[in-house]
Amino acid sequence: MDRVWQVVQRLMQHYRERWRPSETDPFKALVHTILSQNTNFKNEMEAFRNLDKNLGINPETLSKASVEEIAKHIRVAGLHRQKSVKIKKVAQYIVKKYDGDLWKVLKLPLEQARRELMSMPGVGPKTADVVLLFNARKHVIPIDRHIFRISRRLGFVSQNAGYEEVRAVLEKNIPERYYEDAHVLLIQFGRDYCRARKPKCDECFLSDLCPKIGV
Numbered sequence: 459m460d461r462v463w464q465v466v467q468r469l470m471q472h473y474r475e476r477w478r479p480s481e482t483d484p485f486k487a488l489v490h491t492i493l494s495q496n497t498n499f500k501n502e503m504e505a506f507r508n509l510d511k512n513l514g515i516n517p518e519t520l521s522k523a524s525v526e527e528i529a530k531h532i533r534v535a536g537l538h539r540q541k542s543v544k545i546k547k548v549a550q551y552i553v554k555k556y557d558g559d560l561w562k563v564l565k566l567p568l569e570q571a572r573r574e575l576m577s578m579p580g581v582g583p584k585t586a587d588v589v590l591l592f593n594a595r596k597h598v599i600p601i602d603r604h605i606f607r608i609s610r611r612l613g614f615v616s617q618n619a620g621y622e623e624v625r626a627v628l629e630k631n632i633p634e635r636y637y638e639d640a641h642v643l644l645i646q647f648g649r650d651y652c653r654a655r656k657p658k659c660d661e662c663f664l665s666d667l668c669p670k671i672g673v
């Protein structure tokens with residue numbers, strides 16, 4: 459679908475500055491993504507900093523820390539009890555199965571690494587794909603809630619499309635070397651224009667490409 463690539467090209471023209479996750483440690487990136495679930499960027503960052511400063515974010519430490527202790531430091535991110543259980547379990551799993559070294563998984567071929575990551579407690583497709591794209595530099599586009607919403611409104615996929623369908627459509631229509639740009643720019647666009655509530659269709663620079671499905 460040409461329109462997918464047209465949209466991404468226009469996003470690249472509009473947004474000259476592109477952020478990238480600064481985290482190079484894949485375990486920290488994994489914890490970041492767990493903390494980001496159902497919260498905003500500011501609270502996710504604050505929880506991450508609290509946890510790193512007070513306990514340290516590495517599999518050894520977090521596998522031994524109590525759920526209560528982890529929860530105490532990530533309270534600001536919301537759902538802190540569930541998230542702390544996930545973080546502790548995934549830390550224990552990585553220590554037990556990979557001697558605490560997540561790079562052992564990331565060095566595997568893409569599909570195998572993806573399966574391994576998704577078999578870990580608390581790790582779903584988005585978390586796995588974020589780590590694979592930004593830490594392992596694999597060719598994959600993680601789909602977050604902004605990208606889901608935009609893909610449906612722009613008619614790239616049907617309204618009931620699931621994660622794998624959205625991912626497949628985007629990956630098929632965007633050249634691999636632009637996967638990172640596509641991911642970060644679609645999220646930025648979702649925050650700035652195509653917001654969940656009250657999207658700014660009147661000001662939107664993609665309006666001529668958009669059937670505005672469901673808006």
Ligand code: SF4
Nearest residue numbers: 652657659662665668
């Ligand atoms: S025109 Fe509206 S619905 Fe379509 S991409 Fe822009 S903000 Fe989203």
